Each structure stands twice: as structure tokens, then as C-alpha cells.
Amino acid sequence: MQDITLYTHPFSRGTYVVWMLKECGAEYTVVPIQFGAQIQSAEYLAINPQGRVPALKFGDTVLTESLAIITFLAEQFPDKHLIPAADTLERGEYYRWMCLSLHLEYAAFNKLHNLPVDTPERRRQIGYGDFDTAWNTLREHLKNRDYIIGNSFTALDLYYSGLILLLTQNFKVLPADETDVLQRYAAKHLARPAFAETMAWAQETVAQMPPAE
Incomplete structure (x- = not known):
């Protein structure tokens, strides 16, 4: 090493x-x-x-x-075992949610700074579409899940949990509602000893x- x-x-x-x-x-x-x-x-x-x-x-x-x-x-x-094995479908899913996390962050900071995405044309041109659609995609995915992919903790769960914490506590773009699926998901991983x-x-x-x- x-x-x-x-x-x-x-x-x-x-x-x-x-x-x-x-x-x-x-x-x-x-x-x-x-x-x-x-x-x-x-x-x-x-x-x-x-x-x-x-x-x-x-x-x-x-x-x-x-x-x-x-x-x-x-x-x-x-x-x-913090990432799926190479050449597996799960690794492909990892890349999907890895790239989407960047769109979610852009959506959150555009909302924070009141940058408008208020017309169909703008939604088509911007990779994430609009804030609600982008973040609700993640909510729907996590509705009955504890992990982004598979059945165990990966680097993506680390990243997403940190991002949700940042956008909830520091920038207050996401609701600090413990019943929200995002907060439930993040809380599980933020409880890790590391x-x-x-x-x-x-x-x-x-x-x-x-x-x-």
C-alpha cells in the first residue's frame, strides 16, 4: 500500500x-x-x-x-466490501447513484441561492431537471431501503449521509424532519462509530x- x-x-x-x-x-x-x-x-x-x-x-x-x-x-x-465488485450490475448501479449525487448537490445549491429553474426549457437543459423531482427520485428509491445499493453499507451511503447532513444542518435546504425518508436513512449511517x-x-x-x- x-x-x-x-x-x-x-x-x-x-x-x-x-x-x-x-x-x-x-x-x-x-x-x-x-x-x-x-x-x-x-x-x-x-x-x-x-x-x-x-x-x-x-x-x-x-x-x-x-x-x-x-x-x-x-x-x-x-x-x-465498501463498493460492489467490478464488472457486476451492482457496480453499474453504484456509478449511477454516484453521478446522481452530484446533480442532487447542484440542485440543492441552486435552490439555496435562488437560481431559477422555472420553465420547461430550463428543466430540459439542466441535468437534474428541478429540485423536487431530483430529490424525490432519491426519496422514492430509499422508501423501503437502508442502503443505496445492495444490502450493506458502501462508500455511497457514507457520501449520501454526509451530504444530507450538510444540506439539513448547515444550509437548511432539506427539511430537518425525522419522519422524512432521507433523515431516517442518514441517521442510520451517521450512527456508525467511524x-x-x-x-x-x-x-x-x-x-x-x-x-x-
Whole structure:
């Protein structure tokens, strides 16, 4: 196994990657990156020219995009069974819901910022159509299910649970209603020990970081 180094801020989507590393039982190093001057420094831009976190250095290769990183990690630790086997229909379903999650996030942030999708033409042009249709697709899928695919926890359940939490607590785009199917689904996975360990890590790490410049 290559050396794994994660560059991230503890209050960012990098928490998904920390959670995933814990689920994998991986050995890794975290380099905390502060927003502001540090994330825009020449040193960090040499790692990720976009000036964003997370970034994962795996050996000599740098990976970015949290969903790509956790999917890659799932493949690197096959004994943890966090992704369906390659060349199976279930792996195809994984890719479907992986791509849809990006549309759902776009839909949520467009709603947050009041970007209109209010005509049939705009709905056709935008990949997710409209907020309600996109998110109700997920609700309907999860109505009688505990997992996105199959009958066990995968990297997608980690990602979707984190996304639902973000959009419920931080941005309040989704309803914080415990009877909602999305909240029921997320609560099951957010109760995993590795998530509690990740949140404890985030609080401890941010307390030790210097103020942003």
C-alpha cells in the first residue's frame, strides 16, 4: 500500500474522506489546511491548483474531489466490501447513484441561492431537471431501503449521509424532519462509530489550528 496523505480542513467535505479512511482501517497522515492564505499559498497550489480541499496524495499521485477519493479508497480496500465488485450490475448501479449525487448537490445549491429553474426549457437543459423531482427520485428509491445499493453499507451511503447532513444542518435546504425518508436513512449511517470518531477528530483538529489569515 502506498503512503496516504490527506490535505484538508476539518470543516469541509474532507471529513467524508477522513470518515472513509477510518472505515477502511487505513494508515494515513492528515495535513490540516487553513482557509485563506494557506489554501492559496504556492506550496498548497502545487498540490491542488484549484486551491480547494480535500486533496489526497497516494504515493506520488494527487487525487481531488471527495466522491472520487472515497470511491478510489473503496477499491483499494476490497476486504472492507465498501463498493460492489467490478464488472457486476451492482457496480453499474453504484456509478449511477454516484453521478446522481452530484446533480442532487447542484440542485440543492441552486435552490439555496435562488437560481431559477422555472420553465420547461430550463428543466430540459439542466441535468437534474428541478429540485423536487431530483430529490424525490432519491426519496422514492430509499422508501423501503437502508442502503443505496445492495444490502450493506458502501462508500455511497457514507457520501449520501454526509451530504444530507450538510444540506439539513448547515444550509437548511432539506427539511430537518425525522419522519422524512432521507433523515431516517442518514441517521442510520451517521450512527456508525467511524463517523463519531471523525467528528471528534474534526473538533480536536480545528481547535489546534491557527486562525485563518
